[in-house]
Every structure is written in C-alpha cells, then in structure tokens.
Amino acid sequence: MTWFDNKVQEAKAAVKSSASEEAAAQRVSDDGRSTGKGTRRRGDALVHAIYETVLSEFADGGFGQLTFDKLAPKMGTGKASLYRRWSSPTELLMAALTDPITGFGEPIVPDTGSVRSDLVAAFTHLAESLDRPHGRAMLAIMGRRTTEPELFEQFQRTLVHPYEAVTLQALEAGAARGEVDAVAVNARTTAVGSRLIVAEYTYTGRIDAAEVEAIVDQIVLPIFTPTAHRPAP
Template identity: 50%
Template sequence: MDPARPPRVPTRRRGEALTGAIGLATLEELARTSFEELSFDKIAVAAGTGKAALYRRWSTPAELVMAALTDPATGFGDVPAPPGTGTLRGDLIALLSRLAGALEEPRGRALRPLIAHRHRHPELFEHVYRLVIRPHLEVLLTVLRQAAERGEAAPERVTERIAALGPRLVTLEAWEHDHVDPHEVEALVDEILLPLLRP
C-alpha cells in the first residue's frame, strides 16, 4: 500500500441499497407519525442521506410512500401465490398468519394511518387499495374458489365480502393489541370463517 495515498473513505450508499434505506425509513416514519407529518426532510435524516437523493427519485411524499409499499425489499412487493396446503383451513391459516406477521413489520404498521385516515387522502388510499390490498384479496378469493371446487366451501359463499372478513379481523386484532397471536388466527378460521364457508 502506498503510504502517500490517503486512506480510502467509504463510499455512500447507492442504487438499491440507498433506495431500500429510504423506503424503510419512509415506512418507519409513517408508522410512527402520520402521512400529514411525513416530509422529505425527516425521511432523509432517518435514512442517513440528503434530500437531493429523494427529490431525484420522487416528486412527493405520496409517490415515495407508494414506492416503498410496493417495493419487494421494503413493502409488499410481488403478490404471493396461494399456499396450496390442500385444505381450506390450511390455506386460510397460512395467508392470515402471513398478514399477521406483516402487520408487525414497518410495512404493515405504515398501512394503519393510511387506512384509518383514508378520508383525508382518498386518492392515496385508492392507490394503496389497488396496488397493495386488492391483489392480496384476489389471492384469498382464489383460495376460496379452489375450496369450492373441492367441495370444502359453498360456491355461493365465495364473495368479496367474506374473503375480506379474515384480513379485516386480523387487522383489527393487530390494532387493538399490536400483536396477533397464532392461536387467535386459528380461532378466527375455525370459529368464524370455516362455519361461514361450509357447504
């Protein structure tokens, strides 16, 4: 090593590493406060970068929130395939347990203020519903249709209202207790969803 050469200074995060740090900081800040209090200044400080890095990529905090929520690294990313456990009970428990886990992470906690205050920002919530909530609801509907084909569910009970019931109950449990016990998920499936869907 050349003694005349100064020690190498670590380079700043770039590319996916920087985008991931910004996305995570956005979701954590949103979960901690509210969308009204969200700003590029706060996010930049939390992400350990400058505001210019944010302005180069996004025009508004709303754009940044949607990017973070749909990013595979920090948000909900690609919609998972149906669990394929072979039983309706197994599929429902797998999907709702996955949701319960996500609601304890920054991506899930960030959804709370967006859902609770959707009337304040209807356009933003519409994007959240279309890009995050609706695709996962479609997976649940697929699971119910498959169960109806196997004879485990009554075809007339395969509706969006019943498909949405499980996620709503799990979300409410998370709001009330800040945690969803695995036994609670099983109880929701066994005591509420299966009796509703049974032929």
C-alpha cells in the same frame, strides 16, 4: 416455517441476489473514486435504506413527517436525489409498501392443497406484517381514510385488493375441491378474514398463531361450509 414463509423467503432471496453487484459498489463514490470509509450506500442498498426510513417515519409520525425536506437528512441523501426518482413522498411511501424486501411485495397465493391451510398461511403472513414497519404504516393509512382519501384509495388499489384476491383464489380452489360452498364465495365474504385479523390487532395490539387459527376455524370457514354439511338450526 410455513409454506407461505418459505415462498416469501424465496422471493426476498431472489431480490437480494439481483442486488449483489450493487453491494460491491458501496465503497465507491459517484465519480468512481474510493471513499475510503466503506459507508456509502448506492443502488438497491440505498433504495432499501430509504424505504425503511420512510416507513418508520410515517408509521411513527404520520403525514407530518412525510416531506422530502424532513426525510432527506435522515436518509443520508439529498432532496434533489429523491425527487429524481420519486415525484412525491406519497409515491415513495407506496413504493416502500410494495417492495418485496421492506414491504408486502407481490401477493403469493398459498397452494397447500387444503383451503384451511391456505387461509391460515395467508392470514398468518398478514398478522406477522402488522407488527413491522410496513404493517404499522398500513394501519396508519387506514386511519386516514377521511383526511387523506386519495392516499387511502391508492392504498386500497395497490395493496388491499390484490391481497383480497389471494383469499378469493384460495377459496375458489377450495370450492373446486368441494371443501367450500362456491355460492358463499363473494367479495364481501372473502374480505371477512383479513378484516378480522386487522381488527383484532388494532384492538389488542397483538395476534398470535392460535388466534389466527381460531379466526379461520370459528369464523371464516363456517361461512363457506358446504350447505349439506352444515348443522341443522
């Protein structure tokens, strides 16, 4: 398990721990009486079940499935309950995408001491996410830039920019250690790696560890190689 995987698991464990009291309440109905079936979900357990459903429905069916009328029966709850917590299906979708259990969670800056290892860790996490419901939902949003511009812009602000900032911080740390050329670090070059990961997955339908390392070694790192270490043209 990589450094990045360990940090992600720690974050998820912390969230699950905070929800432990809710698990004990799952056998109790809203008025406090036992349901006798032990199947009622409440609190965080219900919220995460809702998040998983909205991500799956959106990834598979797109915006046509993203209405509370269609989602509520599949989530085992009422439409009014959804409206009490989320003002719109779009707000619910973004909440699911940013949740640390069902979605991407808060971006974690790798700190392995090596810019190469940091980039491999960050891009591996992205690559692994693309084949999961929240990753497939992300790809669906990216394909709707022209038809759903507001959702796309919200997605950019909420998820893309913070995760590109992770790459930027890793590169800036590498520049401070003399591993990369600080002059080459900017918004355009920082975005190259993550966009290549997404493009490779979109084109081939898969991306393994070897491909991630190849992108880092053959494309990303050469952009930032200190000038003094670059081979002569």
